[in-house]
Amino acid sequence: MKKQFTRYCLLLFLMGCTVINFTYAQQGQITGKVADSDSGEGIPGVSVLVKGTTRGAITDLDGNYTISAGSNDVLVFSFIGFTTIEEAIGNRSVINVALSASIQALNEVIVVGYGTQERKEITSAVTSVKAEDFNQGTVNDPRQLLQGKVAGLQIARPGGNPNGGFAMRLRGISSIGENSEPLIVIDGVIGGSLATVDPNDIESMDVLKDGSAAAIYGTRGSAGVILVTTKTGKTGRTIVEYNGSMAIENVARTISVMSADEYRQVPGMVDLGGNTNWLDEVTRTGFTHVHNLSLGGGSASTAYRVSINSRNAEGVGINSGFNALNARLNLTQRALKDKAIFTVNISNTSIDRRFGNENSFRYAIVSNPTVPVFDPNPQTPNFGGYYERDIFDWFNPVSIAEQNIADGRESRLLASIRGEYNFTSKFRAAVFYATQRETDWRGNYSPKTAKFGGGFGRNGLAEIRNDERLNDLFETTLHYDTQAGRVGMAFLGGYSFQEFFNQGNRMQAGDFLTDVNTYNNIGQALDLENGLASISSYANENRLVAFFGRANFNWEDTYLLSISARYEGSSRFGENNKWGLFPAVSAGVNLANIIDIPTVSAMKVRASYGRTGTQPNQSYISLFRFGRTGNFFYNDRFVPSFGPVSNPNPDLAWEKKDEYNFGVDFVMLNNRLDGSFDYYTRVTTGMLLPINVPVPPNLFPTTILNIGEMVNSGIEFMVNYQAIQKSQFRWTTGFNFSTLRTNLRSLSSGDFSFGDVNYRSNFGSPGQNLTQLIRVQENGPLGQIWGPIFDGVNENGSPRLKVINGTAVDDNGNPVYCNCNDDRTQLGTAYPTFNFGFNNTINYKNWDLNFFFRGSIGHYLINSYRGFYENTESTTVQNYNIVNTKYYDPSIKVAQYNSSHVEKADFVVLDNATLGYNFNLGQGRNVTRLRTFISVQNPFIFTGYTGVDPEVRYTDPESNNDPLAPGIERRATYFTTTITTLGINVSF
Secondary structure, three states, X not given: OHHHHHHHHHHHHHHHHHOOOOOOOOOXXXXXXXXXXXXXXXXXXXXXXXXXXXXXXXXXXXXXXXXXXXXXXXXXXXXXXXXXXXXEOOOOOEOOEEEOEOOHHHHOEEEXXXXXXXXXXXXXXXXXXXXXXXXXXXXXXXXXXXXXXXXXXXXXXXXXXXXXXXXXXXXXXXXXXXXXXXXXXXXXXXXXXXXXXXXXXXXXXXXXXXXXXXXXXXXXXXXXXXXXXXXOOOOEEEEEEEEEEEEEEEEEXXXXXXXXXXXXXXXXXXOOOOOOOHXXXXXXXXXXXXXXXXXXXXXXXXXXXXXXXXXXXXXXXXXXEEEEEEEEEEEEEEEOOOOEEEEEEEEEEEEEEEEOOOHHHHHHHHEOOOOOOEOOOOOOOOOOOEOOOOOOOOOOHHHHHHHOEEEEEEEEEEEEEEEEEEOOOOEEEEEEEEEEEEEEEEEEEEOOOOXXXXXXXXXXXXXXXXXXXXXXXXXXXEEEEEEEOOEEEEEEEEEEEEEEEXXXXXXXXXXXXXXXXXXXXXXXXXXXXXXXXXXXXXXXEEEEEEEEEEEEXXXXXXXXXXXXXXXXEEOOOOOOOOEEEEEEEEEEEEHHHOOOOOOEEEEEEEEEEEXXXXXXXXXXXXXXXXXXXXEEEEOOEEEEEEEXXXXXXXXXXXXXXXXXXXXXXXXXXXXXXXXXXXXXXXXXXXXXXXXXXXXXXXXXXXXXXXXXXXXXXXXXXXXXXXXXXXXXXXXXXXXXXXXXXXXXXXXXXXXXXXXXXXXXXXXXXXXXXXXXXXXXXXOEEOOXXXXXXXXXXXXXXXXXXXXXXXXXXXXXXXXXXXXXXXXXXXXXXXXXXXXXXXXXXXEEOOEEEEEEEEEEEOOEEEEHHHHHHOOOXXXXXXXXXXXXXXXXXXOOOOXXXXXXXXXXXXXXXXXXXXEEEEOOOOOOOOOOEXXXXXXXXOOOEEEOOOOOOOOOOOOEHHHOOEOOOOOEEOOOXXXXXEEEEEEEEEEO
């Protein structure tokens, strides 16, 4: 695989080199000064570029510059926060210019579905984040670039696992039975994988938040859309850029437990004579290094950019991390006097992963600190020298991390080609084809000596998994732009065909003669002969066909109207409902163009409606299917059984989401302050849910039906302010804020019901396996954490639980307590009341400083560690450590889940702070830019929560990531980390 990747990178490099075009001209020295038009002071750091080339200069601290250019050249002066201007040189040798504050907030170009619009024309809820506004520091996943930056978009990854996934929610959960992640579109490829894009290659990310903006994508737009645009080459000589960094990563938060000395003071604890800090034993200082090299440039007809990216990340957990290689080519070719434009984008990513095991963190927290890591008795080598105890639910944390192997290899290829022909200045047509190929391989092995992982009990246990996903997209579009009097009109029409194919296989087997080959020789497993091996495979496909159109009307940037529709068909639905219509309409008026509002440049009021849909995440569920249902024991061996696995439902249809949005966009104070406000309501009907049905007449006990109704509503506010704009000192600040409420209006339809009250996820500890934690209630809010109320401790050390539904006092007026879980109430909500982000960028002379705070307020978390290990007496607690937080009470001797284990988890985190220095480079040097920086991520988390990470939990990992069971911090949580990064940015 690595050889293939190397050949691929070389091919991309050679393709890029073939389109390099150098131009030269007779040149002389041009000098001058760039000043602020308001104050007259010189502006340092202004980019002075010879148009169409890469020859450039940067103004010094007084705003002076010197550059080599010819008499026929044009100089381009640009600086953030100011209007870019161009000056033809002619016979001049001295050119002084004055820059004025820009109106970028009004004229900013934003990517929307199948096109672009200026911000002043947009009538939907859309937020654009450019590269200069991305989160900084060590960012290994594109999602991290947006975390906390967009009001209403929540991105969470509890803990610091380098291989951990991110949960993304835009305006809350969009479906309780299907996917709630926003649709990703990469350079026009619908459903593109973010693993194909290196963060260094991203130019902008545009978030379509409301239904009117997302309806053009139909069935996939129900959870919002994120449009990713990658960097492209610019006309001119070749620009070589290198961005490199090295980082160290350390544990930032765990959960407090007793030391060995403290543990020995607790009566009844088992003392084995050791003094082990298990948290130190399973963690390390992780090192990460990132390298990005790119070449870009072009001629009047060709533009190209080639990049190669390398990332090597070690997690703080033993044997966790990844190595990633990525190569990308973006090429644009113009022909036939610019009437024909061809664009080719190719990206390939190869990732080797070491997953480690998060359970090593779990057992490191709770393991007896007097237990040694290694067995002091060499005569008992059963567990490879690691000390293990033959007791319930106790495993050596170091053995878990070091003995068990969990590897992965991933390959991602994304390639697209687009051809566009301009028949006239008003009419153009385009054809687009893209293909995405993804392969995932996993190899796990638990050796014979590993108690955890099953290897000891199975004489070695191996598992191999292969998955392949193919995605082919073909689209054609027609665009017509015209002007009728004072009304500008833009029309779009298109056709889309997309085909998906997935296949894979899995194999698990044990009983090996040796551990030497790990998972690489699974065919030698004796389980293949005794019937204990497990082998499976799958294949499925589905197709989407769509016709779509949009019409935009603009009356002198004052009155705006947009109408769109997508008519889409999916093979995943029943034969009676394969097609769905997704219309949208939005309108806006710029009040600043009608009435004179002091200090206001723009005040656009807008309203919109849009319908989107959701399709199932599985194929064939509307059909009657026959498959394997389990095993039965016959004739001394297990024999597979087969039967119905689904009922037919020819009426299975889309989930429908109707969203209403009211918003205001504003620019004021001489264009120094801009922002937006939105209020929305999203109504989801016909949710795709598995419903219990009678057998007979049905052949299978559950059927996927369209049932119920859910409502999301909230407000969003974003503001950016150029607080100080002096020549040598600039300060820009931004703030975003959002609220959300989700209500399950109905969980029934006709004779069928999901249940007006439904409980999800159990606590999982001995004696509490039936203690369910989350209540799902018809006509109630989502995320209700449920349980009994703690009211002190009785004489036996057991928690006293309040009687809620019955009599709270006896005949004598004495309190009566419930010794069961029958009396339960809502103890908190899993979702925040509001979320916010606060960003600041300060430039002083050659220095730049950026720091960003993010927070969530109002949510609660169930602290599983405290519920399991805060007590001092139970059948096995003498073998565990004791969680020693501020809530620890030695009088509580018996574990029983109650309200005291539900904690308010409000937090404010300094996500990242970056300090950089830009060196002044004289003329005639090969290096045109040199910047060094230091960055720190998560140095401070302000919270009262005593668990590992106060981050919001949107699903329950121990209940198959159930979206109806948020708000639980389970015990196998990777520790949170702090990252310190040193880096350099160089341009040639």
